[in-house]
Amino acid sequence: MAALQPVPSARAAQARAHGLAAAWVMLLSLVLGWLAVARPAPLSAQSMGIAWAWSGAITPESAVIVARLANGVADARLVIAPDRAGGESDALTVPATGYQKADANGLVRFEAGRLSPATRYRYRVETRAGQRLDGRLRTWFDGPFSFRIAFASCATTGSNSRVFDAIRELTPDLFVHMGDFHYLNIARNDARAFRRAYDRVLDSPRQSALYRAVPIVYQYDDHDFGANNADGTSPSRPAATSVYRDHVPHYPLQPGAETIQQAFGIGRARVIVTDTRTARAPVDSPQPRTMLGDAQRRWLEAELTRAKDAPLVIWVNTVPWITKANESTSEGWAPYAEERERLATLIESLGLTRRLIMLSGDGHMAALDDGRNSAYMEGRTKDSRGFVVVHGAPLDRWTRVKGGPYSHGVSRRNHQFGLLDVADTGTALEVTASARDAYGQLVPGLELKLRCDKDGCQPR
CATH class of the missing domain: 2.60.40.10 (Immunoglobulins)
Structure with missing residues (x-):
């Protein structure tokens, strides 16, 4: 005898029950997932x-x-x-x-x-x-020295993503965090709120494990400095900078400066880290606008000049440098084109264009350009070559594409980071820049191998 079928009203009631059950399961999983990410890590x-x-x-x-x-x-x-x-x-x-x-x-x-x-x-x-x-941790060496740098940006507040394990498992000597350490968008001068934000991030089990296994260089961007697209007029500025100075194990900062910029050597490479938020002029202010502020720009120009003989210079710039796909955008360096041209011209005059690699975040994507699209120096032509630009993001955040075009393309995926391997042979630096996924695997197409010496970097 055939099984009796529910009458339509019973079938509808059954469907509603299943729907409610599924909704409750989804809600419960979301709550549990949020707790796993946002709740402080239990201490042993x-x-x-x-x-x-x-x-x-x-x-x-x-x-x-x-x-x-x-x-x-x-x-x-x-x-x-x-x-x-x-x-x-x-x-x-x-x-x-x-x-x-x-x-x-x-x-x-x-x-x-x-x-x-x-x-x-x-x-x-x-x-x-x-x-x-x-x-x-591992200390550096002042001379020929091989090292590995992981770099990335953009993580949901307190994220416990697998990507942090992937970075740690690759045993870098340094992790460069290029901003959006959290997304609390604190737009007020509230030091307590910033201190709580650091606690929420550093309580994450996987982030805590990474930051205790690998030394950090951290530079904030907009969401961990103020609100979205924050600039130097943000009311949060005093709290953001003062709490940074207390909480972060940073290199010596400029006496009396409000901006957070750092420079240091690692082996025969020179690393320069700039602050693109604290002194930034609003995008609608009169030209010429500044991204860095006059004092920090002078500091950067002096640092670049001091580094002119280094076989490799690494500039950590937290926002998109290449914006040729849409120069009218308010993102990245596009609204600050005059300052960008001034810096690019100096880099070219120092002979650093072929020996500089820029690490960038903020873009919510991984991308790589070998210099075909990054030339902004005065007198450039369509055939002018700029320096290498590598984006590493997002650690754990929605994806999007900013800036470009990029010679090697873009990977618009979540849970990504960048890797910079430098093997020093004593005569040259064998450099490999790449993008990696949540398991540390190479993102197809996003890898560039260079050989760098006093005459510049050449593909290998």
Whole structure:
């Protein structure tokens, strides 16, 4: 006997029930997913007194580690030792005796000196009660030195994406975060809100693991400085810059400057990091507009001049440089074309065009240009070549395309980052720039191999 079929009204009721159940399942999964990303990482019993720690400002002989202690923990110390068998016998303690008192926000900043060049270290931040949080780093070498830099931008606030594991598993010597560390769009002068934003990001289990395993260079962009497309008029500016100075393990900043710019050497390469938000003029202000501000632009010009003999210069510029696809856009450097031309002309006059690689974020895509589209120097022709531009994004955010065109194309996918491998043979630098996916695999088509020396970089 055939099974009885539900009458239409029963079938409709059944469908509605299934629909409601599916909706509840979807809602529950969304809530659980949000909790997995946004909720602070549970601390182990061993590390309950220390909320987070990260390292940066690496040199051949020093490093900076910043940690935040949990409420009720007054002080801590740093113990750092070579990462090898028996390394503890050469451990250094900061401070040399006793413990360092936390500031009013629970922060302790350790400056570790007397380190050995080109050496891997383990460190631990520990409290009087024996609670500890561990990390790793490698010091640089002042001379021929091979290294790996991962770089990216744009992550949902507190993201726990698999992409952070992929970066850590590739064991870079440095992670350059090019902005949109969070998306809270704090548009007011509220230091407490910025401090909470850092806590939300650094409480993410996967991000915390990355930042303790790999030193960081971090430069904010718009969403982690103020609101979308924020510029130097943002009310958030004082809080954003002051909290950055306290929380981030950064290289020495310019005395008296409000902008956050840094420069440092790694091996025989020179890295220059510019701040494209703090002094930026609004896009509707009269020409000539400035992206960097007069003081920072003069600093950048001086840094480029000092680096003119380096076989490789890496400029970390957080926003799109190439905007030829639509020069009327308000994105990137297009509204600041006069300043862009001035800088490109200086780079060309110094002979750096063929030895400079720009790392950029903000675009919510991975992209690579070998110089065919990046030429903006005065007197350029249709055949003029600029420098290499590589975009790494987004870490964990919706995708879109900004700027271009790019000679090697664009990958509009989520969970991406860039990788810069530099192998120094002593006579030349073998450089490979590439884009990677959430598992660290090469994004097809987005790879460029160069050989760089005093005469410039050539494809290899």
